[in-house]
Amino acid sequence: MFDHGVPPLPYVHPWAQPFEDRFTALRRAGTRVAYYYHEPDNSTFRYRCYNMAQAVNALLPGVSAAHFVQEDGSALDRVVDAADIFVVCRARYTDRLNRLITRARGLGRRVIYDIDDLVFDTRFTHQVLKTLDQEPSEAAMDHWFAYFGRLGATMRLCDRVTVTNQQLAARVEEFAACPTRVIPNFMNREQLEVSERVFNAKRASGFRSSGPVLLGYFSGTPTHNRDFGLIAPTLARLLDSDERLGIRLVGFLDEFGPLARHRARISHAPLQDFVNLQRLIGEVELNLVPLQDNAFTNCKSNLKYFEAGVTGTVTVASTTIPYCDAIEDGRNAFLARTQAWEETLSRALAALDEYACIAERACEHSLAHYGWQAQAGALEAALLAPCLPPTSRKDAHGPH
CATH class of the missing domain: 3.40.50.2000 (Glycogen Phosphorylase B;)
Incomplete structure (x- = not known):
């Protein structure tokens, strides 16, 4: 056992910020990337939204990013209007999300789907259940097939997909037939x-x-x-x-x-x-x-x-x-x-x-x-090649 002497540290979720603070951060630069996930958590949200926005803001000149969640409610319309790039992270299909994606695409925004697991293609549902030690009961099958199906449906609404590795990229391209880029999970x-x-x-x-x-x-x-x-x-x-x-x-x-x-x-x-x-x-x-x-x-x-x-x-x-x-x-x-x-x-x-x-x-x-610090190339390739010019965006200063 290593006694490294670092004591227990006080912890507060670093992403617990009011909406207006996050919205201001989004609008800081000329090219704007909005990350969306259904709710903050210590796993997918942290790796694929919080870490991403933190790295974008530090590494890509002229680009700003912030994270948003389902609880932001009607203010998400303002987010879509203000963003150049709308990244939807592992989100299940809902009517509200469909309307947000439709709004973004209608405004000429790029919409990217981000996924970190093979949980969008129902052909793999039974394998995932077995791997996760889940009983294949009727209730479990209803839940997991619906979950996979709704993730896959949202993915197919988007312009491109970002994933964590090349194996997952190959599965996405087979499933959705859309451009796919790799941004590995990384540390903040x-x-x-x-x-x-x-x-x-x-x-x-x-x-x-x-x-x-x-x-x-x-x-x-x-x-x-x-x-x-x-x-x-x-x-x-x-x-x-x-x-x-x-x-x-x-x-x-x-x-x-x-x-x-x-x-x-x-x-x-x-x-x-x-x-x-x-x-x-x-x-x-x-x-x-x-x-x-x-x-x-x-x-x-x-x-x-x-x-x-x-x-x-x-x-x-x-x-x-x-x-x-x-x-x-x-x-x-x-x-x-x-x-x-x-x-x-x-x-x-x-x-x-x-x-x-x-x-x-x-x-x-x-x-x-x-x-x-090592992610500038992957982020730039996934998000900005090519990118809409900022002049095509209607700015968003308040509610609509």
């Missing part, structure tokens, strides 16, 4: 500030740890039981044979399975805000990312690698395509085939003497590819 300023503190403290100590060697599993949603089940028997056997080891679980997990006999060596923390999560990730030696290997998981982001990497924590991840794209096995992290988790974890534990070098490389790579 707040995340990187606390991560830098954690990393620098670990570096200053020579990556010296004390207490148990912690293997961490960080679950952001209540749907990861099947993923964790892939490695639970392996972890139990490792704890049987190695008294140095402990387990850190953070977030949702319903059951420990074969690890129950080692309950005394398992620490369990509740779901964290995204700032304090970085502190906890930075305390463990190995960050575990077990994933089933299918079309759905190959379309997901590799964020669990880079969010650990910037804290100087080394990841062991399943060999899905996004993680294989980011990880050089044994150099900046470790890759584990489905049937080889025990061998890979043993190899990672045997490499603890090389930990500092691996952690340094993981941090450098994560910042270079997944920090907000």
Whole structure:
């Protein structure tokens, strides 16, 4: 365990801003990008709206951006009128949203749909249910087929789509037959500030740890039981044979399975805000990312690698395509085939003497590819090529 000395940090949602403040921010520059999501949250909204707007405002000269949500109500008409580019993030079809998109297109605005998961094509509904450990009951099928269908219907109303990786881009192009660009998930300023503190403290100590060697599993949603089940028997056997080891679980997990006999060596923390999560990730030696290997998981982001990497924590991840794209096995992290988790974890534990070098490389790579500062090219290509001239926009100073 790494005792990096960064205490629990006070947290307030940084996106909790009045509408008029966000609207003023949108209208600050000549080219304006409005991001829309149904409600603020710590997952899709943070990555695909808040982080995006923050990076656009910092990186693209002459462009301003802000986020908006369903609760903004009738004021969303003003947003559409004021924006040059309207980005609709993972939003289900509604009559109101259809009218907003129609209004935007009628005014000559570019409308972009942003999606971060393979949840728009009903051919994959059953696979997603199985992956998420959801019972395929009548009620569940009604819910999930409707959810996929409404996301796909909204996507098809838009001019282009932005996604998190090339695998998802290929699925979108097959489904919607529209131009698709990749903007990876990336880390915002707040995340990187606390991560830098954690990393620098670990570096200053020579990556010296004390207490148990912690293997961490960080679950952001209540749907990861099947993923964790892939490695639970392996972890139990490792704890049987190695008294140095402990387990850190953070977030949702319903059951420990074969690890129950080692309950005394398992620490369990509740779901964290995204700032304090970085502190906890930075305390463990190995960050575990077990994933089933299918079309759905190959379309997901590799964020669990880079969010650990910037804290100087080394990841062991399943060999899905996004993680294989980011990880050089044994150099900046470790890759584990489905049937080889025990061998890979043993190899990672045997490499603890090389930990500092691996952690340094993981941090450098994560910042270079997944920090907000590295996203100017992807944002410009996705949003501004080509872009409407500002003179074509009717300015919006008040309600209509």
